[in-house]
Amino acid sequence: MDRSRLEAFSDGVFAVAITLLVLNLAVAGPGHSNPPLLRQLGNLWPAFAAYVLSFFMIGIIWVNHHVVIRSFKAVDRTLLFLNLVLLLFVVLIPFATATVADYRLSDSKSGRIAMMLYGLVFLGMSVGFSSIFEWSLHGERRQQPLPPEARWAARARFVAGGGVYVLAIVAALFNAVAAFVIIALVAVYYVFERTPVAPPPGDPEASDK
């Protein structure tokens, strides 16, 4: 099993999951009991907001996935299954997005639980990513082995990444919109971030990104 097959399969899953997000957007046709289209589209704003956020989140995970996978020498069965765990949570994103859209970021108990579910899916994804990174630290798995002092710094970055999702889940206990904003800030951070995710400073690969 070479790296390119793992990437091709994962890319397929990312591409289908990101496209399935559109199934959460739907309006009712013309009919006596349906509101006019303009009002329906206006009512759909939580669905559009959740669509845009989830679209960029999946896009970011895809970008980071390649940066991480590219830094490995080879693929073994353990990595394949850790990768499956990561993808299992990526595929849940359209479900969590639909739930958030249905409950409209409202401040009802159900609205807050929908946002907790959304945060939990990203937390699971983050744990999957951290496991893949941890796996890469053992044996001769990285093209550029991380020096011991850089490992804890890198681990801290992964824990911090997961910590933001924990924060979002806790915030969702009190306010759904606050949790949504936290995850949106994660997306904005990654879009504008220029540091590569995993390689240490001085990694020659890092310069061509």
Added chain:
Amino acid sequence: MDRSRLEAFSDGVFAVAITLLVLNLAVAGPGHSNPPLLRQLGNLWPAFAAYVLSFFMIGIIWVNHHVVIRSFKAVDRTLLFLNLVLLLFVVLIPFATATVADYRLSDSKSGRIAMMLYGLVFLGMSVGFSSIFEWSLHGERRQQPLPPEARWAARARFVAGGGVYVLAIVAALFNAVAAFVIIALVAVYYVFERTPVAPPPGDPEASDK
């Protein structure tokens, strides 16, 4: 991140989005209250028309996407996110198509708003494309740098492309069918067009297309 990964992921999204268009086509099964199949299929004509137009539009965007991406030297994080913006609108096409089909190109207020939504999605896609092109003009990003005098001509082409969608949106204020025809003419133009989208005259790449 090399160019081929960007293309593979984008191709996946294009392939899924173009195939999801079929989900807008559905008839009700046999039943006392359902009209006979032939009448149902006849009633489905706006859905078929929207299916064919959106299918060719996504196909055209896919073709142009490759022509444009192929002319770049390398891929950076900015391009990845501009490309995500483009794909965000491509993935909305099945939703806008379903809305147009549901409101049957009718001249009701909702029918006109459905067509405006359809035009807006293509306008967003067009803005995404123009941003990618603009990105390519700075730094050493193109395999064949555009001479300064060709840049404004190329920019004008992109603005004109977006302008046609603005025209379609304005036309939709008055008549849904007129807006549909305008976008259909864009599709016909691109199918029969022989000029490559971005490379300037004299570009050696242009000769092998």
Added chain:
Amino acid sequence: MDRSRLEAFSDGVFAVAITLLVLNLAVAGPGHSNPPLLRQLGNLWPAFAAYVLSFFMIGIIWVNHHVVIRSFKAVDRTLLFLNLVLLLFVVLIPFATATVADYRLSDSKSGRIAMMLYGLVFLGMSVGFSSIFEWSLHGERRQQPLPPEARWAARARFVAGGGVYVLAIVAALFNAVAAFVIIALVAVYYVFERTPVAPPPGDPEASDK
């Protein structure tokens, strides 16, 4: 635009279309008014039959698509759009399959019309294929140019292929099951066929299949 991109995009569409066939299979959950699962699964036999036939038909079109595309030297814009026409009909197969399944191959008028729709979709696909083949006969487009005397024989094969679907459509006017059997025989023929679709006898490519 090189051949491999055309193949990758087409493969994506084939893969999504063949997998979407499963959405036509669904049972109702437990409930007072729903029949027990075993009876529901039994009632679903037309859906299973249509699933299996459409699955193999899409698989066959995919196999033949590669044999045909592989015999070309290069890809131009005309081929891209002829290929889009072919894919437009391939993507319609899940819709036609769902319609045939809903109307249960019954001998009602609607059941016969559902089968005509099914045949029409394959006829459209066949016309798309023939256009691609015809395109390849002009200019220097084939890796192994067909000698003039072989062209008519090859064209005759394509017309015969389309003719079988015309026969199925005509048969559907009288009996839905007969039309279904005719298309099933096409599938069986292609599964067991050993002759390559397009290359002439003596084509060195033909020997490695």
Added chain:
Amino acid sequence: MDRSRLEAFSDGVFAVAITLLVLNLAVAGPGHSNPPLLRQLGNLWPAFAAYVLSFFMIGIIWVNHHVVIRSFKAVDRTLLFLNLVLLLFVVLIPFATATVADYRLSDSKSGRIAMMLYGLVFLGMSVGFSSIFEWSLHGERRQQPLPPEARWAARARFVAGGGVYVLAIVAALFNAVAAFVIIALVAVYYVFERTPVAPPPGDPEASDK
């Protein structure tokens, strides 16, 4: 037809099928007659359990598919169609998963039949896999021909694999949960398994996995 195209198409089908599993997860929006979200999510536990199991099963089939296909020298038309048979059952997994989720692993007659359906789909997949393996034993199809004494051992492994699904189907006659646990044990076994599926001991390919 080279091996890489077969792999690309199969990967696409695997990626779409594994992602479509998410469509089985859905909650009702807020409404007078709908239970609160937390209770709905709790009620969804059979759907989550079936999602996780099917996700790993498809992932495992994907991994094994590549190990097996990689050991072949070339691809012929027979293999393409045996592979289609395998994929036909893989694509049924989301349907069987949805049925199991709907009937909630309950010990009603319908709950047991849903689990039998689930087992049958995996049995069909297993038979498809065995046929592909059997095909590879004849002619010069393997990169490393299996010595005659290893063939029966390998066949026995495939029969044993299928036998576990037969056991699950029989168990489902008596208890749906027992059958679910048996298939879950298959998944656990393959996740932790370190032996390659098909290659004999001494196969140089086996060492790089």
